[in-house]
Amino acid sequence: MFTDADAAALYDLLNPWDPTRHPSDAFFNELVMAADAVLDVGCGTGSMLHQARELGHRGRLVGLDPDLAALDRARRRTDIEWVAGVAADAAWDREFDLATMASNAFQCLVSDEELSTSLAAIRRALRDGGRFVFDTRNPRVHAWEEWNPSNATEVVDGAGRTLRVAHHVESLVGGVVTFTETTSADDGAVLRVDRASLRFLDVPTLGMFLNEAGFEVEAHYGGWRHEPVSDASRSIVTIARRV
Ligand SMILES: C[S@@+](CC[C@H](N)C(=O)[O-])C[C@H]1O[C@@H](n2cnc3c(N)ncnc32)[C@H](O)[C@@H]1O
Structure with missing residues (x-):
């Protein structure tokens, strides 16, 4: 017997949120701690937002994910809002200054339509000038x-x-x-x-989807210390701004 709850616990065991070991986690922590209101899309078991509270974040933190077992683990902290749903379900209107999709959650958006509707909903949730930050594996x-x-x-x-x-x-x-x-x-x-x-998207295609949804790309990085993207970069880290 291996339940959905066991699978969610196993995810945390294999993917502990640890900025001392993973520069990606340090990168996202810094952004989250500097933002007043954060929407984490595809928050999974909620580790990133849990850590933000542990580090003293006092603003609004909201996690959104369709995986109910993962959300159950996230709900171990009750001082964060947890919402069940996919990115396209995000129904907030100009409430956040930062939206994130960490640990390649963005790659779960597979069809063109899902990408477009998800980006439109994330854009709507952001205040004017708010930023959407996510990582994807480099194809x-x-x-x-x-x-x-x-x-x-x-x-x-x-x-x-x-x-x-x-x-x-x-x-x-x-x-x-x-x-x-x-x-x-x-x-x-x-x-x-x-x-x-x-879905694996290259830099031009990421830019095209973002522009069509009303975002301006501020930067694409090929690593967590703001390295340029090259053919050898494992990750593409994108910072986009609502325009
Ligand atoms: C690799 S996990 C990343 C979880 C978390 N962000 C982290 O850093 O540990 C990807 C997450 O995206 C969620 N997901 C899948 N499809 C989604 C969608 N359409 N919208 C939002 N989240 C989605 C999954 O349920 C899963 O929790």
Whole structure:
């Protein structure tokens, strides 16, 4: 038995929010701490906003995510607003000075229509001049080529079970990678298989979607210390401003 709640706990075990180890987490922390009102789209288990409160953020913090089990973990902190829904459901009107999609959550927006409706909703939620900041994996690096069972991860969960998490790419069509994530017990028994699709967009296409939705791109970085984007950059970090 491996429940949605177990999967959400496993996500946190494999992806702890830790700015001392991950420059991406330090990058987002700095932006969040400097903003008065923050909307975290695709907030997952809420680690980024949890940490903002722990670091003393006193303003408004709102997390939005369609994954109810992840949101249940997020709700362990009650001094943050947690809302169930996808990005396109964001119904706020000029309430935030920062919107984020951290840890490549933006890549969950797969179709052109989902991208456009999500960006329109995020723009509407921002105050004039508000910023939308997100990271995406650089399509030129072909990260999906590493997503195979020979790169499986082993981890001991909170109940003391050794778990193996392995990825397998099913297809790559038009920049959309569809893959499975299989969680197994140490005797090889399959506990859970999740399937997901992620879209990989290059810098010009990101800019096109953002401009069409009423954003101006302030910067694309190829790393967390404001490096320029190159063909070898694993991430594209985008800062866009509502115009
Ligand atoms: C890789 S996780 C990142 C979670 C969190 N931002 C973090 O840094 O740990 C991607 C998240 O995006 C959420 N997601 C998937 N589709 C979405 C959509 N259309 N709108 C908003 N969030 C979405 C998933 O439920 C998941 O929690």
